[in-house]
Amino acid sequence: MDKSLIARSFGGAIRTYDDHAVVQRVIAGEMVRLMKESGFPHNAAIYEVGAGTGLLTDLILKAFSPSRIVANDLCLEASKPLGAISGRIEFVHGDAETLPVPAGCTNVVSCSAIQWFSDAGKFFCTVSAGLPAGGLFAFSTFGPGNLREIRRIAGVGLDYKSLEAHVEMLEAAGFSVRHAGEKTDGIILPTARDLLRHIRGTGTGGVSSETWSVARTRRFCRDYETQFAADGGVALTYHSLYFVAEKK
Numbered sequence: 001m002d003k004s005l006i007a008r009s010f011g012g013a014i015r016t017y018d019d020h021a022v023v024q025r026v027i028a029g030e031m032v033r034l035m036k037e038s039g040f041p042h043n044a045a046i047y048e049v050g051a052g053t054g055l056l057t058d059l060i061l062k063a064f065s066p067s068r069i070v071a072n073d074l075c076l077e078a079s080k081p082l083g084a085i086s087g088r089i090e091f092v093h094g095d096a097e098t099l100p101v102p103a104g105c106t107n108v109v110s111c112s113a114i115q116w117f118s119d120a121g122k123f124f125c126t127v128s129a130g131l132p133a134g135g136l137f138a139f140s141t142f143g144p145g146n147l148r149e150i151r152r153i154a155g156v157g158l159d160y161k162s163l164e165a166h167v168e169m170l171e172a173a174g175f176s177v178r179h180a181g182e183k184t185d186g187i188i189l190p191t192a193r194d195l196l197r198h199i200r201g202t203g204t205g206g207v208s209s210e211t212w213s214v215a216r217t218r219r220f221c222r223d224y225e226t227q228f229a230a231d232g233g234v235a236l237t238y239h240s241l242y243f244v245a246e247k248k
């Protein structure tokens with residue numbers, strides 16, 4: 001993964017993210033619902049990985065009144081929206097794959113970020129090493145069906161792992177999995193150009209450094225509108241995975 005490209009892509013989308021991230025907002029809500037259902041503790045010290053503009057951070061502050069919340073992101077620009085949510089959020093800038101769990105944090109959370117990691121299995125070992133026994137690791141990521149229409153037409157996409165592969169990696173890292181589930185959400189955008197704006201607006205364009213020519217963009221839009229026409233526009237699929245795991 002090209003981390004500087006990912007950071008640039010999300011950095012450029014910080015101001016548009018909240019308007020475009022309709023699915024990510026629903027996912028953060030679902031994650032909090034699952035955390036409540038799984039007995040996620042109140043007043044705990046929480047480390048959030050890939051917090052972005054803080055969709056999940058905000059919900060966690062309201063639902064779990066953490067004693068401390070440390071929010072990490074690869075992208076320095078994230079510090080501004082996070083600071084606007086609450087002065088209590090401690091921002092840690094950098095690649096979460098190379099950072100330890102901050103000392104004193106007893107639970108780790110993340111939404112819609114880990115699919116960008118180069119080695120999720122190794123990252124799960126880092127999280128496991130930094131948590132006390134009984135500490136919870138609650139996260140969402142994306143699965144193989146995510147943005148499948150774009151992969152079909154443009155041949156680009158992340159190397160999404162299945163639910164089962166994530167469970168295996170969690171168990172190998174020393175977690176017992178309390179919850180593993182998946183969900184498919186389809187959204188409709190008016191045109192393929194709106195879809196490209198949606199992808200850029202959520203920062204997801206960082207998957208490729210290639211700049212498309214006018215002709216390639218036109219061909220993409222034409223093919224997309226032919227193959228994935230839906231009532232009211234064109235269809236796009238999000239495939240989300242949810243986990244709550246306990247350090248043994």
Ligand SMILES: C[S@@+](CC[C@H](N)C(=O)[O-])C[C@H]1O[C@@H](n2cnc3c(N)ncnc32)[C@H](O)[C@@H]1O
Pocket residue numbers: 006007010021024025028049050051052053054055056072073074075078094095096097110111112113116117202
């Ligand atoms: C789709 S956004 C999700 C933001 C937020 N968690 C949410 O649910 O809306 C993905 C975030 O992960 C961050 N990210 C990607 N790779 C990262 C890494 N290796 N370390 C830390 N953050 C990373 C990006 O900068 C971006 O802000």
